[in-house]
Amino acid sequence: MSVNDSTGACPVRNEPRIPLHRAITGEPGPPTLTELPDGTRAWLVSRHHDVRMVLSDPRFGRSRLYAADAPSLSGVPDLVNNPDLMFNQDGPDHLRLRRTLRRAFTPRAVARWQPWIAAIVDQCLDQVARREPPVDVVAAYTLPLPVMVISRLMNLDASARSRMRHWAEHAFSDGSHDEDEVAAVLEEFAAFGAQLLAERRRAPGDDLISGLVRAADEEGGIPESQLVQLVCGLVVGGHDSTMTMLGNSLLYLLGERPDCWHRLGADARAAEVLADRLIHLIPLGDDRGTARHAAEDVEVSGVLIPAGSMVLADCLLANRDPEVHPGEPFQDLFAPLEGPTLAFGAGPHYCLGAWLARLELRLGLHRLAARFPGLRLAEPAGGVEWRLATTSRSPRRLTVTW
Structure with missing residues (x-):
């Protein structure tokens, strides 16, 4: 999430059984007033x-959204809406933070990681192959893979x-967790981040931190x-978004486009x-849109958006x-x-982790x-x-067979 410096959106829940690619409704149009679930008015x-x-x-900008008199963007404490997060900074404050990571995620730097990332992929696939189908591909593949990648990048033990998913589930809480529980977990997580920074100051290595x-x-x-x-965002966001992309993509490909599967495996350029x-x-x-103040x-396109608006x-x-992407998507x-x-x-x-996510x-x-x-x-x-x-x-689980 912190690698992906493009979050901080306002969620609108859709029917949970609708595949994500089908959850997008409406057509692009001129700026219009809309209402968030809590009644806050915003321009879309x-x-x-x-x-x-x-x-x-x-x-x-983003920072003004967290002023004392601004409406809350979240019902419970979470990492996404922490004012100290890089994404929630503007101007020089944001640039200072961003510059600390920018060199690490250039296309050239990410390209150098490809051999060992490919080795991790193959290691995960070896583990899958040893199992007797049917197999939950989330537990066996889409989660372990990005966890291993971000752990290698950050040299995590x-x-x-083992705590990553626990931290991520509370840092990106869906509202089902008790507020005090979320606050306690985030405090524990921040202590881990502070300790990690202190350790790398004492004994620096060749890792991202x-x-x-x-x-x-x-x-x-x-x-x-x-x-x-920033460290906490890298730990949880560095694996959560990739896990999500892999799981959603597999559900779509295997569920609706099995005709693409053979070419995907046979042609590396086509896979790209x-x-x-x-x-x-x-x-x-389910984000309705990335919020700004x-x-x-x-x-904007002939529509006046007043000062102070979300x-x-x-x-x-x-x-x-269709003006930019014509045809059937x-x-x-x-x-x-x-x-x-x-x-x-x-x-x-713009997302710092874009090249890593693609790879x-x-x-x-x-x-x-x-x-x-x-x-x-293996299941509908x-x-x-x-x-x-x-x-x-x-998908929390995605059972497959072969």
Whole structure:
């Protein structure tokens, strides 16, 4: 989540049995007033050009959403709406934090990771192959894979790996957890993040956190609380979003597009194109839009949005805008995207982890299809139990056979 610096949205719950790619309703249109579940009024922008403008224009920011007099974006404490989170900073404060990570996630840096990420994928597939089908592919593959990747990047030990899901379920709480319980878990999680930073200051290594500490010291002026939240965001967000993408993609491919499975496993280049299209089309969760605050009166496509307004930039609808992405979006999954995607956001908060997310999804799907060309769902797709969270939603279990 903190790797993906494009969260912080306002969730609107849909019927939990509707696959995510079917949960998107409406058509892109001009800015319009809408209402959040708690009654807060907000401007919804949904056309590609308008969404890109809102996400890129400095007059639309995040930090003001957490002012004392602002309406709450969450009913319970969570990591996503912590004011110290990088995504909830604006201007120089945001840039200082972002610069500490930017070099770590360049396309060139991520490309150097491909061999060992591929080795982790194969290690996970070996574990799957040793099991007797049917197998829950979430427990056996879509969760262990990103956990192992982020653990390698951050040099986390087994005790931290075993707590990741516990921390993530509370950091991205769906509202079903008791408020005091969530607060206690987040306090424990923050203590872990602070301890991790202290350890890497004492004994730096060649891992992501050590690099973050060095870059933060060079940058100067970054509050420790913001660094702690950055580390916590990397730990849980670094695996949760990939787990979600893999699970949702597999449900769609095996449930509705089994005709694509053979080519996905046989053609690495086709798998790359397909991964980009799935990222573009299948959202991580139920977010109605990424929230921003208008610092002054701003005109968007001829509509005046008054100062002080909350604005929701709906990247999901924008990715369906026929002006940029014409045609039936799911028709040819192996066709390159017609235009730029907003799946990773835009502007100053564009997702730092975009290249890593693409690589993990591409390798994870391609090598799974190559290893198990006869993979298929063992239970009807309509019976899937969904895992709900603040910014993501994916199958809690997905039973497959071969």
